[in-house]
Amino acid sequence: MNKRKLILLIVGILFVFILGGGSGVYYKTQEEAEGLRQNQSQMEIASNFVNSFEALEYSAIVVFGDVVSIDNNKREIEIAVREIDKSFKIKIKEGTNIYYSKLPYSSEETTVDEKLNPTLEDIKIGDRLNINIKLLSNGKIESQSIAILK
Numbered sequence: 001m002n003k004r005k006l007i008l009l010i011v012g013i014l015f016v017f018i019l020g021g022g023s024g025v026y027y028k029t030q031e032e033a034e035g036l037r038q039n040q041s042q043m044e045i046a047s048n049f050v051n052s053f054e055a056l057e058y059s060a061i062v063v064f065g066d067v068v069s070i071d072n073n074k075r076e077i078e079i080a081v082r083e084i085d086k087s088f089k090i091k092i093k094e095g096t097n098i099y100y101s102k103l104p105y106s107s108e109e110t111t112v113d114e115k116l117n118p119t120l121e122d123i124k125i126g127d128r129l130n131i132n133i134k135l136l137s138n139g140k141i142e143s144q145s146i147a148i149l150k
Contacts, residue, residue: 061133061134061135061141062131062132062133063079063088063090063130063131064081064128064129064130064131065079065080065081065087065088065128065129066079066082066127066128066129067080067123067124067126067129068080068087068125069125070120070124072120074091075092075093075094075120076089076092077090077092077120077123077129077131078090079129079131088141090131090141090143091140091142092120092142093142093143096120096143096146097145097146098117098118098119098120098122098123098145098146099117099146099147099148100118100147100150101130101147101148101150102149102150118148122148123148127148127149128148128149129146129147129149130146130149131144131146132144132146
C-alpha cells in the first residue's frame with residue numbers, strides 16, 4: 001500500500017511540475033508574441049513614414065560624418081556616421097554649394113584659410129562633412145549643400 005501511495009505522490013509531483021513548466025512556456029511565448037506584434041507595429045509605422053516620401057521630395061535632412069570614399073566620376077561621396085555605425089552614399093548634384101566651416105564645438109583656434117569656393121575635388125577621405133540632403137521620390141538621396149568642417 002505504501003508503494004502505491006509513493007507512486008501516486010511521484011506521479012502527482014511530476015504532473016504539477018509538467019503543468020507548471022507548460023504554463024511557463026505558454027506565458028513566455030505569449031509575451032514574446034506581444035513583443036513581436038509591437039515591433040511589427042513600429043515597423044509598419046516606420047515603413048508608412050518612409051513610403052510617404054514616394055510622391056514628394058523633402059529637404060532639411062542633415063548627414064554629419066567622415067568621408068570614407070569619393071568617386072569623382074559618379075559625383076558620389078560615401079560618408080560614415082559614427083553615432084549609428086552606418087555609411088551612406090550621397091550623389092553630389094551639379095551646382096551643390098560647397099563651403100568650409102569651423103567645427104562648432106572645437107576648442108582649438110582654427111582658421112579657415114582655404115580657398116573661398118571649394119569644389120568636389122577639394123574634399124578628401126577623412127574630411128568631416130555636414131551635408132544637407134534631399135530625399136528624392138525614387139528613394140535616392142542627393143546633396144543640397146556641403147560644409148567641409150575644419
